[in-house]
Amino acid sequence: MEPIAEEKRDKFLTTFRGEAVHLEMRDVYATNIEKDRFQTWLRGETLDPEAEAEWWQPWFELMQRNNEAGKTLRRLRIISEPVSDYIRFEWLDAAQLVRAGEDVRWLPRRNASTLLLPGNDFWMFDRQTVAFTYFSGDGHVLDHQVTTDPEIVDACAAAFEEAWKIAIPHDKYMPS
Numbered sequence: 001m002e003p004i005a006e007e008k009r010d011k012f013l014t015t016f017r018g019e020a021v022h023l024e025m026r027d028v029y030a031t032n033i034e035k036d037r038f039q040t041w042l043r044g045e046t047l048d049p050e051a052e053a054e055w056w057q058p059w060f061e062l063m064q065r066n067n068e069a070g071k072t073l074r075r076l077r078i079i080s081e082p083v084s085d086y087i088r089f090e091w092l093d094a095a096q097l098v099r100a101g102e103d104v105r106w107l108p109r110r111n112a113s114t115l116l117l118p119g120n121d122f123w124m125f126d127r128q129t130v131a132f133t134y135f136s137g138d139g140h141v142l143d144h145q146v147t148t149d150p151e152i153v154d155a156c157a158a159a160f161e162e163a164w165k166i167a168i169p170h171d172k173y174m175p176s
Helices: 006-015 032-042 049-068 085-100 150-166
Strands: 019-024 072-079 103-108 121-125 129-135 141-147
Touching (some): 006 121, 006 141, 032 085, 085 103
Antiparallel strands (some): 019 121
16 A cells, blocks of 8 residues: 555545445544534534535535536445434535435444454545545544555455445434
């Protein structure tokens, strides 16, 4: 595996040919912008609709281009229950992801015990490239690495598909 800058990893989101999948397995993520939105929500304050539209616009534009090109994006979140406040916030945000054209599913961690999963979150593009994200314990991104090693890619694809089969579609999942 080789290190990859976040910007280069994100470039895959515009250049993949058919399908991108994203496996997320943490109960908290810490990014500055997301944290500000999350902290506002956590205080019980309403998120500013104009700021929200601006926040989501790049993702909607990217997804529109991908959808028009016949590309698909699936996102799977493996989560602990009862869910953390952060996951409850992400669940609310996921409605926007679905609206943009993503297929989002949720898998309670207790239902994932028999699955063999990689140790880190990843994006996989066209079942050819896997980009892992490494986090600190408190959810800050430490590093990204990419691989095209067929054994690793196949293992990640198999893990994702097995988890996807038993995951709950976003519109059928209610956080507890």
